[in-house]
Amino acid sequence: MRDILDLSLEDLSSYVVENGYKPYKAKQIYSWLYKKRISDPEMMSDLSKELITRLKEDFYFENLKLVTKQVSKDGTTKFLFELVDGNFIESVLMVFDYGYSACISTQVGCNMGCRFCASGLLRKVRDLSVGEILGQVLYIQKYLDLTQERLANIVVMGTGEPFDNYDNLMAALKIINDPLGLEIGARHISISTCGIVPKILQFADESVQYNLAISLHASNDELRSKLMPINKAYPLKELFKALKEYSLKNKRRITLEYLLLDGVNDKETNADELKDLLRGQNAYINLIPYNNVDERDFRSVSERKALDFYDMLKKRGISVTLRQKKGDDIDAACGQLRAKKMKEER
Numbered sequence: 001m002r003d004i005l006d007l008s009l010e011d012l013s014s015y016v017v018e019n020g021y022k023p024y025k026a027k028q029i030y031s032w033l034y035k036k037r038i039s040d041p042e043m044m045s046d047l048s049k050e051l052i053t054r055l056k057e058d059f060y061f062e063n064l065k066l067v068t069k070q071v072s073k074d075g076t077t078k079f080l081f082e083l084v085d086g087n088f089i090e091s092v093l094m095v096f097d098y099g100y101s102a103c104i105s106t107q108v109g110c111n112m113g114c115r116f117c118a119s120g121l122l123r124k125v126r127d128l129s130v131g132e133i134l135g136q137v138l139y140i141q142k143y144l145d146l147t148q149e150r151l152a153n154i155v156v157m158g159t160g161e162p163f164d165n166y167d168n169l170m171a172a173l174k175i176i177n178d179p180l181g182l183e184i185g186a187r188h189i190s191i192s193t194c195g196i197v198p199k200i201l202q203f204a205d206e207s208v209q210y211n212l213a214i215s216l217h218a219s220n221d222e223l224r225s226k227l228m229p230i231n232k233a234y235p236l237k238e239l240f241k242a243l244k245e246y247s248l249k250n251k252r253r254i255t256l257e258y259l260l261l262d263g264v265n266d267k268e269t270n271a272d273e274l275k276d277l278l279r280g281q282n283a284y285i286n287l288i289p290y291n292n293v294d295e296r297d298f299r300s301v302s303e304r305k306a307l308d309f310y311d312m313l314k315k316r317g318i319s320v321t322l323r324q325k326k327g328d329d330i331d332a333a334c335g336q337l338r339a340k341k342m343k344e345e346r
């Protein structure tokens with residue numbers, strides 16, 4: 001049995017034709033899945049009994065089982081899902097003044113080893129399939145359907161390095177973005193990478209309008225290599241050269257995510273170095289207050305310090321935003337909920 005969400009519209013067309021049906025049946029199934037968001041084939045009323053039986057024999061329609069849901073005072077909702085093979089992943093729904101945003105995972109665990117990250121505490125078990133990446137968005141949209149609301153944005157910033165699962169991610173986003181699929185505009189989809197240079201260059205050549213975000217988190221190589229081992233493979237000079245190439249090809253502004261770690265990367269010297277790094281780049285910095293992780297030594301900055309660093313960057317003419325802290329009263333850091341569950345299982 002296969003996951004029906006792994007199939008593109010073209011795959012579905014081949015499947016129905018191979019089984020003796022007209023190609024338009026594929027569009028009907030696709031519409032039930034993504035427009036009407038029905039996952040019980042018995043309810044797909046314009047399909048014949050025979051086709052429904054066939055589909056039930058060949059595919060499963062639900063690939064995520066909800067294990068836990070945590071809801072924060074600010075509306076942030078964290079979902080822990082069990083996959084068909086018993087692995088766990090997390091997704092988050094956040095509420096912003098511009099709408100609902102879903103943060104999704106691309107891998108079970110992560111091998112990138114960023115020192116501040118709860119997800120990286122558990123090594124990568126495997127990549128998520130197309131259907132498992134897409135299934136998170138579909139699940140959250142179905143959850144919002146209950147109150148007739150709509151997901152406005154997708155950020156691929158959960159557990160896993162998205163560009164380490166490039167092909168599955170691109171195939172999933174194609175359905176998420178497809179007007180016949182979940183129809184979320186490309187400019188409302190952001191992919192956040194820790195900086196795998198060859199993949200950034202590959203992404204620069206895709207004819208897609210998704211936003212690119214880089215987890216920067218440090219202003220010099222010494223600090224970044226300490227925080228993020230990937231920097232040893234692709235140091236800042238190489239990274240920023242690739243970013244320049246990306247924005248020249250795509251005319252798109254890049255987001256540089258910068259977690260504020262108390263006493264680590266929030267000083268005047270860091271602001272000076274960031275100014276030098278950003279010279280000539282079509283990029284802006286998004287400051288993110290850190291969500292503390294018990295197993296990690298880093299601590300979040302106070303609100304005052306976050307504002308001070310924001311002002312330091314502003315004064316240096318850097319384009320900067322400061323993200324509101326989300327889900328403070330739940331296990332907000334990416335990977336925390338899964339790590340807890342794994343501890344319980346042991």
Ligand code: SF4
Pocket residue numbers: 110111112113114117118119120158159160161194215
């Ligand atoms: S921050 Fe992202 S890339 Fe780094 S270890 Fe965590 S999940 Fe992996």
